[in-house]
Amino acid sequence: MRLVFAGTPEPAVPSLRALLASERHEVVAVVTRPDAQAGRGRRVVRSPIGALADEHGIEVLTPPKASDPAFLARLAEIAPDACPVVAYGALLPQAALDIPEHGWVNLHFSLLPAWRGAAPVQAAIRAGDEITGASTFRIVKELDAGPVYGVITEQITATDTAGVLLGRLSESGAKLLVSTMDGIADGTLRAVEQASDGVSYAPKVTVEDARVSFADPGTAVDRQIRAVSPEPGAWAEFRGERLKLGPVTVVDEPGPPPGELVVERKRVLVGTASKPVRLGEVQAQGKKRMAATDWARGTRIEQGERLQ
Structure with a gap:
């Protein structure tokens, strides 16, 4: 399939690398957050996903908002079959969701419907969960509520920090995302609606x-x-x-x-x-x-x- 990958921070990098290494799919462009100031010198730097795309000579789209008309027009020109997403960091309007035939497929670091939202790994550790995981699902208008394609599980150890656990999930989740893209391409994978009970939310963690x-x-x-x-x-x-x-x-x-x-x-x-x-x-x-x-x-x- 022709893919446009959307993501921004370091945890999204293993997924993009895995898709680039896949012989069955072609990443034709990436969508990432605009370049931002970072570090003590406040230099303007590319996001980790943007930097990796540059290394591979892939087109990088950095719309200020995903509703930007120029971005939507370019995405329609590219005509991706699907848009895999990992921690992009911005809301996607329906106009964007409607462009790819197979929609936008998000890798989310929790066992949905548990811990929908921006900080699922942090929430799972703070709640004392013993098991967490990652889910791939088709993005819909409601937050992290779309039908699920697949899941993997991961044990939370007594010493895991959010950074360590997210590192493990980003690697195992990358394999899940590739297998999800394979199943969608084959027509052998069908998304299943999330359960209505067991829903919990994990808002962004503040200072x-x-x-x-x-x-x-x-x-x-x-x-x-x-x-x-x-x-x-x-x-x-x-x-x-x-x-x-x-x-x-x-x-x-x-x-x-x-x-x-x-x-x-x-x-x-x-x-x-x-x-x-x-x-x-x-x-x-x-x-x-x-x-x-x-x-x-x-x-x-x-x-x-x-x-x-």
Whole structure:
């Protein structure tokens, strides 16, 4: 099939690579978000998908909105059979959805209908799910509600961060997307409507969502921090300044009151509503990431001080 691939961030790259390597399909163009400023120098850079397309000499479309008339006209000229999508990052109007014969087929990193929305991996970790996965489905007007072509499952381990889990899903999901395109091309794959029960939503995670509440139990603190690592990154306040927090370990022993710090020679504990957590790496404002014990020694934490 002639494909126009839509995607933007790094997790979409394995899918585009897999489709480019497929002998059964031809990626004739990609759609990605416009070039944006990034890094300390605020240089304008191509998205990871745009950069990969440039390497392969593929046409790159960067409409400010998918409803842009010039974009819709060009897409109609290209006349793709289908448009596979992975984390494109913008809403698609019906005018765009109607152009390819086989529609727009999205790879979504959850077992639909669970965790529809922008941050399914983060939501699954924070909720304490033991199993997640990825689904391919045909995009319809309602958010992530289209009929499903296929799924793969993935176990969530006790130490998975959102970044690590998404990395695994992006690789296994790429294989699912290619097999879905194969099945659509063969006419052997039919999409099945999603169940009406079990629907849950995973909105975009904000910086404020990443602020850790030590008034929660230790297991909840652990999950929250892993769910927002590496982006946007967990944090709490200490002495009125933001302190970034890496993944923690729940300690099976009594601890101090919620938020209170206990500094020992080889570990730094923080109290929660249940068992304390042991801090891993932290980063104070204007400083590099470091082990919590090194930070505590340099900061000279006094008894009773707390993270808020």
